[in-house]
Amino acid sequence: MTTTTAPPSQRRRRRPTPARTVPGPASASRPGRAWRTANFLITNGVPVLVLLAWWIASRYQPEYIVPSPVAVLARTWDLVAGDSDYYRNTYTSFVRVGASVLIALVIGTALAVTARYVQLLQGLLVDRLLPFVNAFPSIGWAIVGMYWLGVSTGAVIFVEVAIILPFTAITVWEGLKALDAETMEMAQSFTRSNRRVLVKVVGPYLGPYLFTALRLSYGAAWKVAIVAEIFGASTGLGYLLNNAREQFDSSTLYASILTLIIIVHAVDKLLLQPLENRLLRYRTSGTSAR
Template sequence: MVRARTALAVLGPLAALAMWWWAAQNSSPLTVPQPLDVARRTIDLLFTAESVHTWTSMVRILAAVVLALLIGSGLVFLARLVPVTESLVTKALLPFLNSVPALGWAILGVIWFGVGNSAVIVVVTLILIPFCMVNMWEGMRNLDAGLQEMARSFTRSRVKMLFRIQVPLLMPYVLAAVRLSFSVGWKVALIAEFFGARSGLGLVMNRARQAFDTPTVFATIVVVLVIVTVVERFVFDPMSQMFARRSGGGAA
């Protein structure tokens, strides 16, 4: 079974690459570019002077993920520590943030903050906050009731219970929120940069669209795919396994 899964994981992408090559041979370069041309542009966006756009997008996304996690977690903790705010947070604020489309925030970001880093970071943060809130809220709901009851026998302080019991137990959910936010953040960031940035992969894609440079459009997609895959494999997977070992459960 393990060998079959490994073989499928290898043969699947190879088959997709072969189909791409075949489609490129039978299509206009403006429609389906050659894989080799896309590979060259991908290398440019990752390792040459043009990589500044890629890493600018990365910094913006990391900043937005941190802000979204802090704000989303803060709102959830507020709802738990001050029960009177629970309906406001979960039934008013969360549905509002969850329903506004990314394109709407992107346009408003440009109107409010102009073209630059602030607009992109604010837009991405606003889109990611609901993802963090939902993960943290589910984590709060699934905390070990027996462990919390034992903690209450030692202290009645909600603050102490929050930071000494609940926060450590919530770490797998924090990782899940960060993991989801990082991948979604790339999708949102490119939209925001498309409309309101002087640098970043979204700007690269917009310029490529205007110049009918299909290889560069494909390359920006491949760059995002490579970065997300590498971070998943070498950052999030080891962290998930670490939390799973500590908790004695499954991976986050």
């Protein structure tokens, strides 16, 4: 018995099964309209409720305990740009913080680079100096600065630099430790100039670490500035805050704290982050090229 097979042209062709489409990460993680609305209401509604509760509490409590938010906002405007007797203290503190952050960044980077490339000093700098400076209490630096330099701007800057120095030195040191020997060997195989290796390889590699140290030390410097100015200054937000506490001027006290928060957030979002994105845009271009 023979079986006949149909010619190839008459055979039933199987239709290819369509590939199952898997939603990409962008479509899978894209929030819906309801989620976005809820997020907007929570993000902006909670602060509004806090302000409303603050305003209600101010109507039933003495002014020196819970001042009116309107009075606090008015005094905050004075501290930012409204009254020279007030905003002079704000910008004095701002200049001190800026100088302290830059000085600490330069000294911390120099200490880390020295510890990396001068092996004889690595134990002294990393195992002795940095732990000592990092563990020294902030209030101790404030008292020492006042004893050594008196009530002056120099005393405030000294205290701020001494306290935020570990932030910069340790961060840069960790970045230098992560710089592997193979990368340095490859860079030195292309050039014998240590300056070119430093500028073309080490500098760009340490860029993210330097900006991390800058942003951390900037936020910490403002907290330190209040303590330093309370002990060793006759101007500044810390001095103004302490004077308001002694005079039971709660509007100025709360406004000083609010002004500090506004300045820290504004400089970080409007200056430091855009500067970091601009100077380190090679990281984004390198990622997108992949």
